[in-house]
Amino acid sequence: SSSSSGLSSSSNSSSGGRSFRPAENGLLCLSFLVFFSRGFASHDVVSEKSSGTIQEDSHSQANSTAHKKTFPVLSFNYEHVRTPFEISLWILLALFMKLGFHIIPTVSHIVPESCLLIFVGLLVGGIIKATGEQPPVLDSNLFFLYLLPPIILDAGYFLPMRSFTENIGTILMFAVVGTLWNVFFIGGMMYAVCQIDAAELAHVDLLSCLLFGSIISAVDPVSVLAVFEEIHINELLHILVFGESLLNDAVTVVLYHLFKEFAHEQTITVTGAILGVISFFVVSLGGVMVGVIYGIVGAFTSRFTSYSRVIEPLFVFLYSYMAYLSAEIFHLSGIMSLIACGVIMRPYVEANISHKSYTTVKYFLKMWSSVSDTLIFIFLGVSTVAGPHTWNWIFVIFTVIFCLVSRVLGVIGLTAFINKFRIVKLTKKDQFIIAYGGLRGAIAFSLGFLLDNDEIKNLFLTAIITVIFFTVFVQGMTIRPLVELLAVKKKKESKESINEEIHTQFLDHLLTGIEDICGHYGHHHWKDKLNRFNKTYVKRWLIAGERSTEPQLISFYNKMELKQAMMMVESGSAAKLPTIVPARTAFSISKSREEEIRRLLRANLQKTRQRLRSYSRYELLNDPLEDNISEARFRKQREMERRMSHYLTVPANRQETPPVRKVFFQPEHKVYTYDDSESPRGRASPSCADDVSELKETPEKPDQSSTPRANRDAELKPKEQDDQGDQLKVSRCLSDPGPNPEDDEDSTFLP
Amino acid sequence: MGALQSLPGRPEYSDLAEKTGFSFEQIGVLHKRFKQLSHNEETLRRDHFNEIHDLAFNPIRAQIIEAFFDRRNFHQDGEGKVQEIGFEEFVVVMSHFRPPSDHMTEEQREKTRREKLRFLFNMHDTDNDGTITLEEYRHVVEELLSRSGTLEKETAKCIADAAMLEVASISVGHMLLDGFEIESRMTIRFLNMDTTTLCK
Numbered sequence: 001s002s003s004s005s006g007l008s009s010s011s012n013s014s015s016g017g018r019s020f021r022p023a024e025n026g027l028l029c030l031s032f033l034v035f036f037s038r039g040f041a042s043h044d045v046v047s048e049k050s051s052g053t054i055q056e057d058s059h060s061q062a063n064s065t066a067h068k069k070t071f072p073v074l075s076f077n078y079e080h081v082r083t084p085f086e087i088s089l090w091i092l093l094a095l096f097m098k099l100g101f102h103i104i105p106t107v108s109h110i111v112p113e114s115c116l117l118i119f120v121g122l123l124v125g126g127i128i129k130a131t132g133e134q135p136p137v138l139d140s141n142l143f144f145l146y147l148l149p150p151i152i153l154d155a156g157y158f159l160p161m162r163s164f165t166e167n168i169g170t171i172l173m174f175a176v177v178g179t180l181w182n183v184f185f186i187g188g189m190m191y192a193v194c195q196i197d198a199a200e201l202a203h204v205d206l207l208s209c210l211l212f213g214s215i216i217s218a219v220d221p222v223s224v225l226a227v228f229e230e231i232h233i234n235e236l237l238h239i240l241v242f243g244e245s246l247l248n249d250a251v252t253v254v255l256y257h258l259f260k261e262f263a264h265e266q267t268i269t270v271t272g273a274i275l276g277v278i279s280f281f282v283v284s285l286g287g288v289m290v291g292v293i294y295g296i297v298g299a300f301t302s303r304f305t306s307y308s309r310v311i312e313p314l315f316v317f318l319y320s321y322m323a324y325l326s327a328e329i330f331h332l333s334g335i336m337s338l339i340a341c342g343v344i345m346r347p348y349v350e351a352n353i354s355h356k357s358y359t360t361v362k363y364f365l366k367m368w369s370s371v372s373d374t375l376i377f378i379f380l381g382v383s384t385v386a387g388p389h390t391w392n393w394i395f396v397i398f399t400v401i402f403c404l405v406s407r408v409l410g411v412i413g414l415t416a417f418i419n420k421f422r423i424v425k426l427t428k429k430d431q432f433i434i435a436y437g438g439l440r441g442a443i444a445f446s447l448g449f450l451l452d453n454d455e456i457k458n459l460f461l462t463a464i465i466t467v468i469f470f471t472v473f474v475q476g477m478t479i480r481p482l483v484e485l486l487a488v489k490k491k492k493e494s495k496e497s498i499n500e501e502i503h504t505q506f507l508d509h510l511l512t513g514i515e516d517i518c519g520h521y522g523h524h525h526w527k528d529k530l531n532r533f534n535k536t537y538v539k540r541w542l543i544a545g546e547r548s549t550e551p552q553l554i555s556f557y558n559k560m561e562l563k564q565a566m567m568m569v570e571s572g573s574a575a576k577l578p579t580i581v582p583a584r585t586a587f588s589i590s591k592s593r594e595e596e597i598r599r600l601l602r603a604n605l606q607k608t609r610q611r612l613r614s615y616s617r618y619e620l621l622n623d624p625l626e627d628n629i630s631e632a633r634f635r636k637q638r639e640m641e642r643r644m645s646h647y648l649t650v651p652a653n654r655q656e657t658p659p660v661r662k663v664f665f666q667p668e669h670k671v672y673t674y675d676d677s678e679s680p681r682g683r684a685s686p687s688c689a690d691d692v693s694e695l696k697e698t699p700e701k702p703d704q705s706s707t708p709r710a711n712r713d714a715e716l717k718p719k720e721q722d723d724q725g726d727q728l729k730v731s732r733c734l735s736d737p738g739p740n741p742e743d744d745e746d747s748t749f750l751p
Numbered sequence: 752m753g754a755l756q757s758l759p760g761r762p763e764y765s766d767l768a769e770k771t772g773f774s775f776e777q778i779g780v781l782h783k784r785f786k787q788l789s790h791n792e793e794t795l796r797r798d799h800f801n802e803i804h805d806l807a808f809n810p811i812r813a814q815i816i817e818a819f820f821d822r823r824n825f826h827q828d829g830e831g832k833v834q835e836i837g838f839e840e841f842v843v844v845m846s847h848f849r850p851p852s853d854h855m856t857e858e859q860r861e862k863t864r865r866e867k868l869r870f871l872f873n874m875h876d877t878d879n880d881g882t883i884t885l886e887e888y889r890h891v892v893e894e895l896l897s898r899s900g901t902l903e904k905e906t907a908k909c910i911a912d913a914a915m916l917e918v919a920s921i922s923v924g925h926m927l928l929d930g931f932e933i934e935s936r937m938t939i940r941f942l943n944m945d946t947t948t949l950c951k
Contacts (some may be wrong), residue, residue, distance in 0.1 A: 065805055502910070506891065506895060508816060509811045510811065510874070514845070514848055516809070517789075517800070522939055525805070553910060554896070554906055554910070557913065
């Protein structure tokens, strides 16, 4: 059929796509689109005919047995596979769009992806409508049950816990109080607008307006993620807006149901209002509790999954999804449940599952959330074309205006209050970004779609879509240049380093100690208590084997070393490491001392390798690549000690830094892009045992005499003035970047 | 407020307040705590600190306590250690942890940052020679791991070595604390209200 030919032509073109210029690519994409949707539309038509013919066929089949007709070599039965086929086609469309945007670089710099996707949706919807078919609308069931959970899970699983907990007060204020303010302000003002005679909106009563307010006020996590991810804003602002968009789900759910009930009954009772408040607490805390329960069960299950590694990722996904669904059964906040489950589960599961499973979890989450995200925006565009609209200039325009105004007022007012309690105050620039980042999205649309069918619904839907378009297009497009213009702090480069980890822990303990000396139980005190509780009781239950007693610093260090080893294997290992230029040595140490140092370092590092290997519980067959990894580690270790000795022989302020290979690992919540195929797990295989026996263990002799002399060479005089101007930030060495420390920190429960 | 009248009078407070930036109420609270810790004596000694129950779980408690008795933290360019401290030194050491005030100029912020860094540095530099050696850094890592129940001296050494190597190759000086925003991270909230009765 035409669509399959369209598919094959496009696959040919995309494989040879590099030889095409971007414009031609765009044209091809578009033509493919036309074919595709044509084919799609014609499928519906064809299916009608084919269902007819099938019946005839089956009839004739029945007859054929009697009449001995020829055996049908090739028959056509579309109805059989219709639903999965169409679903796959839509997903393929989404994927091709995503691909297309990245092949054409110029557009994606100016316009955020979400805008382009909505635009594509509009096109597709328009085409479908032009062929006389009814375009599919974004079904709320489909949205809430299938499209939304992957995105939320992805966000929740990789939520940076440290910044989240540090700012939880602010986030809650924005989410709860801010949303409430928005609802009542917008609802009230729209009611006032409806009273204007010119608007002909007198039939819209207060309760409906409040209901409308509750739908439109909530900041949408999907849109926020889509836009904010591209502008790389600093961590604080990102977590504030994003956290707010997640936590306001509870408020939205409660208010929506509340006002729906009231609008139905046409009365507001005091008991109703009080019940509403109680309901809020039930919904949010209940949702969190459901998530916590599933999270703990999931963590406990992962303790035993060493017996069947291949299915490990599925446990993570299923438990989280069940948490979401269970919360939805009771009308609790599914989003909060999902987030809670992911957050609770993550530290324990990561300690238990194999490296491959961990990578699988990460990749699948990324993949699903990416597809969901794309589909949502496309469908939003299609639904815009599809749905019946009631356009009322006054209503729509005032809605947009009031949304903006209430957001700005809310943010300013709340910040003035919150800043009294914050150590790091929110500046005007921050406030602007927070206000500007209040994007609405598909959740508002779906909630609107769930309203009872009447004329008011169409009015509301039109206004909702307009607001969504406005926020996504106008605000989404302009936020990037505004961020540049206002010189808002960007996300700092991920320089994961063992130093930062050490200092973070040190600082935590120091501040806890000072608080204890001061005599008041503050933030650090409770965090410390929670960590200790986690370590003594919880970890023992939820983490298998000896990992349960591993201190955070060591697991962090091991993780880094692991990533380092994998990285070396991937890029062809030590062959690529440039030789170190021996710099001028101000101090020289004798050969024997160098040897001593070398041996000591080698022994020290070797012990970590051993420890690492002892955690190996991986039982699949040995790949040759795994041997490569241990081999690479061995080489790296030698390399490291060679470098160590060089560093120890030069003073701190060298003229030139050794040209260490530039590596850049994307932070953990982004996916790695390897040159070759996926690297296998880094944990050693039993075949490394012979490496161990090779290196003899140097006795731990008291090195007080020898090492201080060598150490003096290595002392670093911390200078007050900043010296690092010309030093390469990029010269990362062996404790090299892997994940972002903020992502990776959940080895303690509350880092 | 009646309790305040039995404490050293206003002029001393205002002196301290100016020097350290605390408010009167905060100094009052701190004084009360000081008296509680020192059992109403004039000076604090190390064993007074050792009595604080909550500190027992802290892996770096020895270093924290030492920091209070370190002359370098008294803002007077002193050196060496003392055996006991008075209230003034107590407050001065505490002032390192004050949150930065809103109306600070860039210069003041820089100064605060440097002070806090210097405090941290002094904590690491146990032999008072003005530099942090590999051995001292190893000691830090060992202390951090000491309370975790594993006496993995070798691993501690590894970690410290890797850390030193990293520093050596990237930059000199601040030990990678530049991106750390230390002026806001190394702070605790000082209360204006007295809650010492709630704690041991």
